[in-house]
Amino acid sequence: MRRLEPVLILAALLFSPRADADEGMWLFNRPPSKQLKDRYGFEPGKEWLEHVQKSCLRVSTGGSGSIVSADGLVMTNHHVASDILAKLSTKDNDLLARGFFAPTRAEEAKCPDVELLVLWNIEDVTERVMGAAVPSMSTAEAQGARRKMMAAIEQESKEKSGMQSEVVTLYQGGRYHLYQYKRFTDIRLVFAPDKQAAFFGGDNDNFEYPRYCLDVTFLRIYENDRPLRPDHFLKWSRKGCLEGDLVFVAGHPGRTERLFTNDHLEFLRDVQYPMSLLRLWRREVQLATFRGRSEEWARIAEDDFFGVQNSRKAYTGLMAGILDPAIMNEKAQAERRLKAFVWGDGERTAKWGDAWDRVADSQKTATEQYERFLALGRLGLALGSDLCGIAKDLVRATAEKEKPNTERLREYIDANLETLEFQLFSPAPIYPELEVDRIESHLSFMAELLGGGHELLKLALAGRSPRARAEELVSGCTLTEVENRRKLYEGGKSAVDTCSDPMIRFMKSLDPEARALRKLWEDKVDSPQREGYAKLAAAKFALEGENVYPDATFTLRLAYGTVKGYEENGQKVAPFTAIAGLYERCEQRNGVFPFNLDPRWVSARSKLHQDTPFNFVHTCDIIGGNSGSPTIDKKGEVVGLIFDGNIQSLVLDICYTDVQSRAVSVDSRALIEALRNVYGAGVIAEELLGSQP
């Protein structure tokens, strides 16, 4: 499943696609017009682009979505909405497992803390940001000056337009674009299927194909307590798509690493991927153990468990890809070509010749610091616990708010406070048993990473074992009550400084260490990387022309491709599956979990058109974060819903290939069929289709 793992995005690169492949995650203000015309004879006009852009949205849980009716209906994936579904569930009403349907508007359920962002305007602010740094500054100083200017531009934009404003660093510093978003926070749940239908085949079939998943959830945007009447929404295709059709995906790919130097790829291969896997393996086993304790504990840890399994499977594929000599050899060859171009000329060498060394230097620091980086929960000091996250935000926000806006940590500048407060005061439930397990797990992980005698660990454990410390922190914590959070936030730094809540004190004790590491990381890892990659980007522009797209940054992009099967182990894999295949797969595996079916599907069998296309694959260039993106045709109509890539697509993080790699969508026809004939939710189908002439 292509949900984004919630990590800080550190790099945004660029590269030019092969002319003969459907490669690229394109900016809406720099679309792949030439490629589309050359390969498909299609020219998307300005209106087409604006309409698609303003119909799509980013979901704060780490995925994508689109507006699909005149009444603000939003389509995304079940696994993108799973955080919402879990938060709306109770011991006796497990929406995540069983699904939800509101036959009337009045029954739609308000989601506690989800935000939807629609990209409304893009403005190039490169000159202002670049101009903030003067030549006499050091690398770190220049980076600081640019960061301040970005905060100032965002604040100014927010004040003028009232819109959520973000300066996005593209081409690793080659371009800076101001993105203004319409922000929606009154979001209500309309429909979700049972998890078995959404995730049929479970971890076993995840990232596999053929598939039979109805991975969808419908939400609705409200404004002033009424359904939104959007300026733009995507119409629904009545006929769907066919093999060979040109299709598009508009969504928010999270992060790619396609122009990384070989040194940087080796860092991924030897440090980042193995340690990410280590974290995921241990957590998967621990969560499986936790979930075994009772049905209720299984329920409250369900979304964590899915997230960990999903990331583990993705990283396993990435690791396998990066250990494949064929892939690394191709990467090495490309690097040799670029080096020959740069080093073959004195002027180019002078301008860009040291780029690789700069990046390599950053890897040395990153490797040395990686254990601490993970021990401190990466640069955001996130330790995988809701209560830790809340305490950390209270400690940091109150401290940062005492500083001038442009001097603050980026996530606490004024332009971001609205979102911060929305999350911080969320009424979503917090489960103490799960919190203890998460914190114990992180503290043990710290011990394994750093060694039991490390000062940082001693600071965190305060003389206790990981289990005893976690129990002490959670049992004494008052932050489960939203009112207590609000009081501390409003009381500011002095209230936090004198607060005796053990979780607040825990976070206060770790904060200086975490800030010191962040400073070091920004100065010794990020800044030299930005310099190095900016040079590499310039060299690549010079070698290959400017017709390039930047690496993914969890911002809106357009991908295109063809509905097309592939070959695997000498067998043809057809592009479409049909509803009949779902029942066959269930029977083949004797209906045993994760291949069992909800009773609604069992009893609906005879009513369903068995040949209705269910899932299909295409060559669009997508990645984690694209989950929930609409798949649309040339008319801009919805023919599908992205929910996964196949196992061969997992290497797309580092390189595009279309030999076997495929994006996987739910077919729009299966969605209509299931809404009508499985879930008795024909009213939603009519809302989707009602927009048709």
Added chain:
Amino acid sequence: MRRLEPVLILAALLFSPRADADEGMWLFNRPPSKQLKDRYGFEPGKEWLEHVQKSCLRVSTGGSGSIVSADGLVMTNHHVASDILAKLSTKDNDLLARGFFAPTRAEEAKCPDVELLVLWNIEDVTERVMGAAVPSMSTAEAQGARRKMMAAIEQESKEKSGMQSEVVTLYQGGRYHLYQYKRFTDIRLVFAPDKQAAFFGGDNDNFEYPRYCLDVTFLRIYENDRPLRPDHFLKWSRKGCLEGDLVFVAGHPGRTERLFTNDHLEFLRDVQYPMSLLRLWRREVQLATFRGRSEEWARIAEDDFFGVQNSRKAYTGLMAGILDPAIMNEKAQAERRLKAFVWGDGERTAKWGDAWDRVADSQKTATEQYERFLALGRLGLALGSDLCGIAKDLVRATAEKEKPNTERLREYIDANLETLEFQLFSPAPIYPELEVDRIESHLSFMAELLGGGHELLKLALAGRSPRARAEELVSGCTLTEVENRRKLYEGGKSAVDTCSDPMIRFMKSLDPEARALRKLWEDKVDSPQREGYAKLAAAKFALEGENVYPDATFTLRLAYGTVKGYEENGQKVAPFTAIAGLYERCEQRNGVFPFNLDPRWVSARSKLHQDTPFNFVHTCDIIGGNSGSPTIDKKGEVVGLIFDGNIQSLVLDICYTDVQSRAVSVDSRALIEALRNVYGAGVIAEELLGSQP
């Protein structure tokens, strides 16, 4: 479950027990007579000891057992016999899951490659071994000379007595004892329950208490195609034991680390345990994925999966224990006392003062080399695959047999060849799919440990990805056929050298690296440790007297203790559970796996005496390897069967405690009740009881 993880045992230490606790894993030729007399007023005579010793046995799958009838019936655990059960299973007849019962002798099933060893004679050979080293030798030379003498003594003993002969290093080199074993290889399966009954509650309840497990398997020893009429066997107690009773455990504890220096414990905490856990987590996840692929794949990987989960839970407990400051503080205090004793006196300082530094030096090398150590599958070059193991033994045995007996790697000296050949030519099934998964897993693990660019990894991968390499090695391997193994073994080194089997060539390519590491490890880790610990042992003798037991070495030991409950979270935990509790626990968890019951148990419910004691706990000092040990009373009669320790007992590896730590046994009365009234196997119950007057 206290099965031994199959690892090389590197250290055997000594320590003296607290006078007020049931501590100790005692040698049969140095029993805890004083403690038993002082604490319990019981004096086991020479005959009592000899009778128990010769009734007990070691199981080659990594556990313990005992002879329990006049017709050579052997009792052990289901989880000790699970390897046997798996090897006797087929796709259509899954003995491991469903159990087995032979109502007649003719139906008893021959086990493919299990060996049972009964310790028959013990002889102190300390002087001969010690005398082999002269003062002019270096540490490594002295160690080599002793090793040669041990091989010579073993060979001489084997030739004279015909018995399996092993020189056991006790007190870390303070004593050397020659153990002569009666060896039995015609072993037949008589009875095993379904796995649900043996392992009720699964991983969830493993190492927990209260418990309700019938973790038993009965085998029978044959000699000359007839049931053995043993000289000694344990009688069955009709009345079982009561709370407060003195009980004994005679079995084979695998490995303890109780007198490790603090430096050495830190090595465990910071290197060995975390990396062992890493290996186990990743493998558990991978095996879960593998098992999800089909019912048959679930079956063939069942025993691997259990073993990994079991070890993971044990290491998790160990890691939690060693991160508990209370435990490490107590250890540090004990070390300070010994240091004060040694360093407070000039003569003692001269003799033993550098012991700690010697051990600390060995940790430095061990830490530096630990990734390579694991990458090469520890010192035995075991990569977790049957085919790799066979190929490795063929490569090494044929090479070693060209050398004089005393010059060989220890596992290939003449005294050990009988066992080697028995294992090497085992007809047990080998599953190519599982082999590919195991090898791919190990190769990926190597990459994660060493980095993708490491020469050793390149050697192992030979230009392929881990998956492609594993497939290539397994698909081309001819060693699944026993005949091919035999031809190579008999053809000797020249046959192996010219053999084109890819697995043989793979092992030949890694062997020099593995041998070099083993040499380094023996010289720089083992030898200084032996020197350091020999000094520490002598110092401890001097401080505390000679009334001590050596650390566990997977050889026969006697432990004693009291049937006794404990307190947990302020609640009393009673020592006994009853059969009624099994049904209650099943109902409480809605009969969902792993809390479901076999239909035989469901239908037997009304026939069973619900108050029959099922499992019970006591304070005997046991550890992994003790699984399958009989629990006996003062008369030497069987009152139970060891199968586990509770979660609090997991720290027994590093220190004994009886506050909450308990050994867990199946009650002898539950065994009789289940044989008669659940499994229709009353004939076995009568055989067990028939020995009674």
